[in-house]
Amino acid sequence: MEISGAEIITRCLQEEGVEFIFGYPGGAVLSIYDAIFKQDYFKHVLVRHEQAAVHAADAYSRSSKKVGVALVTSGPGATNAITGIATAYMDSIPMVVFSGQVATDAIGLDAFQEVDMVGCSRPIVKHNFLVKDIRELAPTIKKAFHLATTGRPGPVVIDVPKDIAAQTSQFIYPASVSIRSYTPPTKGHPGQIKKAAQLLGEAKRPFIYVGGGAILSNASSEVTELVKMLNLPCTNTLMGLGALDGSDPHFLGMLGMHGTYEANMAMQYSDVIIAIGARFDDRVISSPEHFLSQAKKIVHIDIDPSSIAKRVRVDVPIVGDVKHVLIDLIGILKETGIKPQAEALADWWQQIEEWRKPQSLWYEPSDLVIKPQFVVQKLWEVTGGEAIITSDVGQHQMFAAQYYPFKRPRQWINSGGLGTMGFGLPAAMGAQLANPDAIVACITGEGSIQMNIQELSTCKQYHIPTKIINLNNRYLGMVRQWQHFFYGNRYSESYMDALPDFVKLAEAYGHVGMKIETPADVEPALREAFSDKLKDRLVFMDFITDREVNVFPMVQNGKGLSQMDLPPHMRDMQLTPFENNRDYGNLC
Amino acid sequence: MRHILSVLIENEAGALSRVTGLFSARGYNIDSLTVQTTEDTTMSRMTIVTHGSEDVIEQITKQLNKLVEVVKVIDLNEADHIERELMLIKVRATGKERDEMKRMADIFRGRIIDVTEKAYTVELTGTGEKLDAFIKALDPAVILETVRTGASGIGRGERILKV
Numbered sequence: 067m068e069i070s071g072a073e074i075i076t077r078c079l080q081e082e083g084v085e086f087i088f089g090y091p092g093g094a095v096l097s098i099y100d101a102i103f104k105q106d107y108f109k110h111v112l113v114r115h116e117q118a119a120v121h122a123a124d125a126y127s128r129s130s131k132k133v134g135v136a137l138v139t140s141g142p143g144a145t146n147a148i149t150g151i152a153t154a155y156m157d158s159i160p161m162v163v164f165s166g167q168v169a170t171d172a173i174g175l176d177a178f179q180e181v182d183m184v185g186c187s188r189p190i191v192k193h194n195f196l197v198k199d200i201r202e203l204a205p206t207i208k209k210a211f212h213l214a215t216t217g218r219p220g221p222v223v224i225d226v227p228k229d230i231a232a233q234t235s236q237f238i239y240p241a242s243v244s245i246r247s248y249t250p251p252t253k254g255h256p257g258q259i260k261k262a263a264q265l266l267g268e269a270k271r272p273f274i275y276v277g278g279g280a281i282l283s284n285a286s287s288e289v290t291e292l293v294k295m296l297n298l299p300c301t302n303t304l305m306g307l308g309a310l311d312g313s314d315p316h317f318l319g320m321l322g323m324h325g326t327y328e329a330n331m332a333m334q335y336s337d338v339i340i341a342i343g344a345r346f347d348d349r350v351i352s353s354p355e356h357f358l359s360q361a362k363k364i365v366h367i368d369i370d371p372s373s374i375a376k377r378v379r380v381d382v383p384i385v386g387d388v389k390h391v392l393i394d395l396i397g398i399l400k401e402t403g404i405k406p407q408a409e410a411l412a413d414w415w416q417q418i419e420e421w422r423k424p425q426s427l428w429y430e431p432s433d434l435v436i437k438p439q440f441v442v443q444k445l446w447e448v449t450g451g452e453a454i455i456t457s458d459v460g461q462h463q464m465f466a467a468q469y470y471p472f473k474r475p476r477q478w479i480n481s482g483g484l485g486t487m488g489f490g491l492p493a494a495m496g497a498q499l500a501n502p503d504a505i506v507a508c509i510t511g512e513g514s515i516q517m518n519i520q521e522l523s524t525c526k527q528y529h530i531p532t533k534i535i536n537l538n539n540r541y542l543g544m545v546r547q548w549q550h551f552f553y554g555n556r557y558s559e560s561y562m563d564a565l566p567d568f569v570k571l572a573e574a575y576g577h578v579g580m581k582i583e584t585p586a587d588v589e590p591a592l593r594e595a596f597s598d599k600l601k602d603r604l605v606f607m608d609f610i611t612d613r614e615v616n617v618f619p620m621v622q623n624g625k626g627l628s629q630m631d632l633p634p635h636m637r638d639m640q641l642t643p644f645e646n647n648r649d650y651g652n653l654c
Numbered sequence: 655m656r657h658i659l660s661v662l663i664e665n666e667a668g669a670l671s672r673v674t675g676l677f678s679a680r681g682y683n684i685d686s687l688t689v690q691t692t693e694d695t696t697m698s699r700m701t702i703v704t705h706g707s708e709d710v711i712e713q714i715t716k717q718l719n720k721l722v723e724v725v726k727v728i729d730l731n732e733a734d735h736i737e738r739e740l741m742l743i744k745v746r747a748t749g750k751e752r753d754e755m756k757r758m759a760d761i762f763r764g765r766i767i768d769v770t771e772k773a774y775t776v777e778l779t780g781t782g783e784k785l786d787a788f789i790k791a792l793d794p795a796v797i798l799e800t801v802r803t804g805a806s807g808i809g810r811g812e813r814i815l816k817v
Contacts, residue, residue: 184668185671188668188671188672188675189675189679192722193722196667196668245722246664246725246817247663247664247722247723247724247725248722370720371716371719371720372713372716372717372719372720375709375712
């Protein structure tokens with residue numbers, strides 16, 4: 067029996083076990099929406115803007131280990147999805163995006179709502195397809211899911227012309243995929259893994275540096291085992307938070323531009339770094355020259371060879387799936403009994419504890435004005451550290467990363483690579499739908515939340531009870547911070563002068579709104595929001611915070627990791643210099 | 655340093671633009687690019703001439719390998735190789751110039767493939783340097799039109815690029 071292309075799509079999604087598809091209808095995809103109406107394999111979530119559909123699918127994937135699926139129409143629907151696709155691409159999120167296209171005989175004629183989606187999305191997808199033959203539709207979808215989920219994951223776009231969705235064909239879904247040119251590695255090279263083990267055995271100041279790849283590869287337990295087995299200090303990147311429990315004593319906090327003092331110093335002065343699914347991003351090491359000025363050996367484990375030795379020279383490259391490589395590495399370490407030099411490691415830990423003592427994340431408490439850090443800390447207390455946290459981008463994102471110690475992987479959902487404002491609320495929707503029983507909180511700012519605030523309507527429609535923590539300082543906080551540091555306090559266009567009444571706004575959408583203006587009210591408000599009474603309601607909490615708080619520590623662009631701008635309480639301290647110190651850093 | 659990369663790629667619509675898009679998006683240069691299907695019509699072979707430091711060429715190779723359609727990439731510079739470029743050059747050929755142009759074409763082992771009262775079209779193959787030398791040997795005023803293919807390269811001897 068022949069079925070339509072639209073029905074083929076829904077059947078393929080059923081075959082792939084898809085639960086949710088996030089989208090927005092339009093002329094070019096009406097056949098597909100009609101097929102969706104007639105099936106009950108999966109649920110469609112109607113967002114209010116296509117960007118949000120892709121973010122929601124993205125966060126659904128990040129929090130559930132499944133593939134996120136989005137559906138948008140041609141032209142403006144497709145271009146609205148671009149930011150979401152780029153966000154997923156930068157963070158290597160497995161996702162399949164269906165975009166509608168004008169009919170095949172109209173392609174290239176500047177038809178109404180036509181855009182070259184394959185061309186537009188090419189630089190920001192793992193792969194994309196334009197389906198021009200109905201017989202290719204099902205095999206293409208099979209390939210798309212395969213490509214999205216294997217190797218280094220990423221978004222795949224399938225552009226479906228309107229007539230292809232309407233034509234009919236036999237439905238044959240391939241059982242497997244074989245792409246001659248696509249054979250992603252899994253196992254790492256045994257010789258290289260042995261070399262890594264030997265380097266660990268020679269190390270005096272070893273350091274484990276874990277990125278988002280460890281989470282994508284579900285290697286958190288292996289990371290934890292390696293760290294504990296050898297008593298190694300460890301840092302997580304922004305994308306790697308949760309790969310090692312944030313309360314584990316081996317964890318030195320996040321590193322990089324807004325990393326802790328101890329993590330940045332340890333990264334700079336270590337002699338052997340095991341980089342696990344991390345890519346030495348510019349926000350992590352800032353200046354490669356300065357970073358490499360201290361003699362160190364680098365082992366780099368990554369499934370993507372192009373991520374290795376891109377910014378820093380690497381002594382032992384290991385191409386492979388992080389989980390597989392770590393299992394093999396741990397096996398060799400156990401078999402051979404290789405360990406870092408005990409005495410040297412003890413000295414290294416002593417040094418790290420010295421760096422820890424000043425508590426670089428300490429801030430001046432206040433009874434008068436709400437500090438954003440205080441809100442995040444209280445959120446952690448009230449939720450028992452169990453919430454899935456999504457964030458937008460800006461100061462609030464860094465405070466969330468610094469002050470909410472994530473216990474487990476996939477608990478922290480944020481746009482690390484692209485830094486997309488407007489990500490937080492749709493991401494919370496996706497995470498909540500993937501985890502209906504979980505506590506989901508979106509930490510945002512008044513600038514970011516307004517970039518996709520229309521999704522409060524989606525939350526109402528689908529009874530999504532996420533809690534929104536709006537750290538409202540009436541500034542684009544991170545922009546203001548940079549203008550403070552680098553532009554002589556000229557706060558050009560960073561001042562939010564016409565903010566809505568967020569409480570009324572939340573209420574207008576049918577949710578609960580709260581405005582919190584004093585530190586004493588922070589905890590009670592949070593407790594109320596997370597109480598059983600409001601368990602099933604979206605609560606928008608507008609925290610009126612200190613306007614001038616900066617995120618510290620801070621590594622300015624082009625400076626070295628040890629050249630941090632430190633928080634005020636550390637600026638006059640006599641810090642113990644490190645013996646290998648060549649440039650101890652800027653203590654302001 | 656100049657590098658000559660050979661790329662086997664699936665013969666699919668859009669594959670070429672993925673390669674060129676990769677170069678432009680990442681700020682690499684393409685000095686020349688030639689492409690045609692191989693004896694296996696499902697696959698095309700590209701010869702890309704580019705230049706950059708060893709690090710840059712390593713990144714280009716890795717990024718090319720990352721493209722889903724790319725089957726194999728080799729850097730022909732890593733061993734002996736042969737490369738050829740085709741040029742069609744139309745030159746003014748009137749009066750005494752006709753004999754002179756014929757001699758020049760013979761010296762460079764070119765072939766005159768089109769003749770009119772006023773012009774010859776010469777076909778010339780060889781390395782880029784040889785073709786450059788031919789152009790240099792001519793009086794610029796006689797050159798009416800030039801078209802070149804860019805290099806095609808292949809490894810010497812037993813070295814082959816095949817699936």
